[in-house]
Amino acid sequence: xxxxxxxxxxxxxxxxxxxxxxxxxxxxxxxxxxxxxxxxxxxxxxxxxxxxxxxxxxxxxxxxxxxxxxxxxxxxxxxxxxxxxxxxxxxxxxxxxxxx
Numbered sequence: 001x002x003x004x005x006x007x008x009x010x011x012x013x014x015x016x017x018x019x020x021x022x023x024x025x026x027x028x029x030x031x032x033x034x035x036x037x038x039x040x041x042x043x044x045x046x047x048x049x050x051x052x053x054x055x056x057x058x059x060x061x062x063x064x065x066x067x068x069x070x071x072x073x074x075x076x077x078x079x080x081x082x083x084x085x086x087x088x089x090x091x092x093x094x095x096x097x098x099x100x
Contacts, residue, residue, distance in 0.1 A: 004033055013037035036064040044075055 004012050017039030019026050028035060035043040045062040061075035 003028075004030070013039045016040050034062075034064070034069070036069050038066070040064065041066045044072075045069070046075075 004015070007015070012033070016035055016037045018024075020040055034045045034047075036045070043064040045064065047060040047062065048057050049060070050057045061072050062069050063072040063075055064070075
C-alpha cells in the first residue's frame with residue numbers, strides 16, 4: 001500500500017492502467033486500494049477482517065468487472081485462478097481424518 005501513498009485517485013487509476021498495459025499480474029495490500037479503476041478490466045478483491053477477541057478472520061471476496069464491484073462467493077475458492085485440490089494424504093498439510 002506504500003507504493004500509492006500520497007497519490008491522488010486519478011493518478012492511481014493511470015498507474016493501475018500501466019499494470020494492464022504491461023500485462024503484469026500484481027498482488028496489492030492496503031485497506032483503501034482495491035484496484036477498482038476504469039483502466040483495469042478485472043480484478044479480484046479479498047477484504048479480510050478480524051475483530052478481536054473473536055478468533056479467525058472473515059473474508060469478503062469481490063470481483064471488479066471494469067464497471068462494478070460485485071460480491072463473488074465462488075472467488076475465494078479459486079483465488080488467483082488456482083484449481084481446488086484434495087489435501088495430501090501425508091505430511092504437514094495432510095487431511096485430518098478426525099475432522100469433518
